[in-house]
Amino acid sequence: MTQSAGNPRTLAEKVWDDHVVVPGEADASGNTNPDLIYIDLHLVHEVTSPQAFDGLRMAGRKLRRPDLTIATEDHNVPTVDIFSPIADQVSALQVETLRKNCEEFGVRLYPMGDAEQGIVHVVGPQLGLTQPGMTVVCGDSHTSTHGAFGALAMGIGTSEVEHVMATQTLSLRPFKTMAITVDGELPPGVTSKDLILAVIAEIGTGGGQGHVLEYRGPAIEKLSMEARMTICNMSIEAGARAGMIAPDEVTYEFLKGRPHAPTGDDWDAAVEYWNSLRTDEGAVFDREVHIDASALTPFVTWGTNPGQGLPLGANVPDPADITDETEAQTAARALEYMDLTPGMPLREVKVDTVFVGSCTNGRIEDLRAVAEVLKGRKVADGMRMLVVPGSMKVRAQADAEGLGEIFEAAGAEWRMAGCSMCLGMNPDQLSPGERCASTSNRNFEGRQGKGGRTHLVSPAVAAATAVRGTLAAPADLD
Numbered sequence: 287m288t289q290s291a292g293n294p295r296t297l298a299e300k301v302w303d304d305h306v307v308v309p310g311e312a313d314a315s316g317n318t319n320p321d322l323i324y325i326d327l328h329l330v331h332e333v334t335s336p337q338a339f340d341g342l343r344m345a346g347r348k349l350r351r352p353d354l355t356i357a358t359e360d361h362n363v364p365t366v367d368i369f370s371p372i373a374d375q376v377s378a379l380q381v382e383t384l385r386k387n388c389e390e391f392g393v394r395l396y397p398m399g400d401a402e403q404g405i406v407h408v409v410g411p412q413l414g415l416t417q418p419g420m421t422v423v424c425g426d427s428h429t430s431t432h433g434a435f436g437a438l439a440m441g442i443g444t445s446e447v448e449h450v451m452a453t454q455t456l457s458l459r460p461f462k463t464m465a466i467t468v469d470g471e472l473p474p475g476v477t478s479k480d481l482i483l484a485v486i487a488e489i490g491t492g493g494g495q496g497h498v499l500e501y502r503g504p505a506i507e508k509l510s511m512e513a514r515m516t517i518c519n520m521s522i523e524a525g526a527r528a529g530m531i532a533p534d535e536v537t538y539e540f541l542k543g544r545p546h547a548p549t550g551d552d553w554d555a556a557v558e559y560w561n562s563l564r565t566d567e568g569a570v571f572d573r574e575v576h577i578d579a580s581a582l583t584p585f586v587t588w589g590t591n592p593g594q595g596l597p598l599g600a601n602v603p604d605p606a607d608i609t610d611e612t613e614a615q616t617a618a619r620a621l622e623y624m625d626l627t628p629g630m631p632l633r634e635v636k637v638d639t640v641f642v643g644s645c646t647n648g649r650i651e652d653l654r655a656v657a658e659v660l661k662g663r664k665v666a667d668g669m670r671m672l673v674v675p676g677s678m679k680v681r682a683q684a685d686a687e688g689l690g691e692i693f694e695a696a697g698a699e700w701r702m703a704g705c706s707m708c709l710g711m712n713p714d715q716l717s718p719g720e721r722c723a724s725t726s727n728r729n730f731e732g733r734q735g736k737g738g739r740t741h742l743v744s745p746a747v748a749a750a751t752a753v754r755g756t757l758a759a760p761a762d763l764d
């Protein structure tokens with residue numbers, strides 16, 4: 287994808303070009319070899335790091351740049367009591383291994399119970415570690431979240447994690463670029479989660495394959511950093527390598543004053559550079575998609591992949607109406623797993639569990655949206671509602687704003703920070719047959735627990751659903 291400097295370039299191309307250590311030469315048969323790219327920030331969690339550390343140990347290597355590496359405990363963390371040892375043996379071992387490795391290799395770690403601990407993709411931005419123009423990697427697919435700052439942020443595999451640990455570089459093949467221009471303005475009650483679910487429904491779970499997506503246009507410019515992170519987070523669910531948004535005043539406002547943000551003259555110089563990263567006039571994308579924000583309504587998924595979504599006002603689709611045979615079969619299989627009848631209004635789907643949290647929607651703004659709906663209301667009889675902050679800092683802020691009290695008064699469980707019910711790696715899980723409205727990013731079979739059924743929704747829809755007991759938006763409540 288690299289174009290020579292001088293030509294109009296996209297945001298992704300500029301960040302890439304500024305990080306090439308060794309360009310990939312074309313070989314005899316004309317194939318271009320990968321570029322060697324410098325990595326500015328390496329985020330680490332307990333699930334994908336053990337073999338990488340083992341590899342380093344076996345090769346007798348040190349960590350190349352411990353100062354550019356940061357670790358946190360998230361996936362295996364029990365969110366009820368974060369201050370006691372983990373009961374589950376597998377989880378306890380994974381977390382213990384991370385602690386030993388970080389100690390041995392000199393990596394800063396935010397362990398369970400620490401004031402800065404949380405989901406890796408919440409912690410990086412919170413500390414001001416994630417900055418515009420950076421290359422950011424982590425052994426985790428939702429690393430795309432950090433692209434909201436105008437960073438090129440990618441999920442990598444465990445062998446690549448080891449490579450970055452050893453060299454602070456990565457061999458990367460060029461990728462294609464896609465512009466997703468969002469015109470108009472999101473109507474009241476419609477959030478960035480609805481927007482990204484609509485984008486994935488439109489382009490499909492494979493639609494972004496091989497591409498770095500750049501979200502732009504008036505509707506994107508109006509979004510807060512939290513909302514932008516929600517969008518970039520789910521780029522991976524469209525199959526993309528990464529998602530990005532050009533840095534602007536909203537970005538700088540969020541970053542300024544954070545612990546790792548530049549200060550004084552360094553800040554001014556950084557802003558000048560960051561401003562130069564915007565996609566140039568006339569830069570060409572490999573693909574362009576246009577979305578009209580003003581036409582969107584709250585969106586929910588009905589199936590078992592994030593692309594199987596519809597407006598909340600729609601009915602459960604009928605596979606018989608789908609012309610593409612494979613798609614029709616996939617839909618039929620999904621409806622069977624989800625135990626849904628074609629033609630049924632989505633608003634009538636009964637839900638027994640609501641999960642608010644994850645690296646998609648576990649930030650302060652998400653919790654405020656939930657509290658706004660829950661204030662003065664109660665969750666439906668028999669409803670289990672978990673509200674899980676993305677980090678302990680988010681929890682502290684929510685408590686300072688009185689949100690925790692609102693959740694508990696409404697009958698929700700107000701938890702400690704972790705990945706929680708986003709995936710079944712800790713005690714927060716669905717039982718077989720349970721149906722959950724979830725603010726997370728994946729609705730795969732068994733994702734939230736074996737036999738559990740997931741509907742992906744925004745925080746506002748999650749809260750309204752908890753109150754009404756069926757999929758609902760705040761406007762549906764009296």
Ligand SMILES: CC(C)[C@H](C(=O)O)[C@@H](O)C(=O)O
Pocket residue numbers: 333334361425426427428441709
């Ligand atoms: C456990 C981890 C490797 C995984 C990922 O890569 O995304 C997880 O975070 C997820 O969301 O499924």
Ligand code: SF4
Pocket residue numbers: 360361405406407426428644645646704705708709726727
């Ligand atoms: S919150 Fe969910 S999506 Fe995010 S890192 Fe954790 S498991 Fe993955």
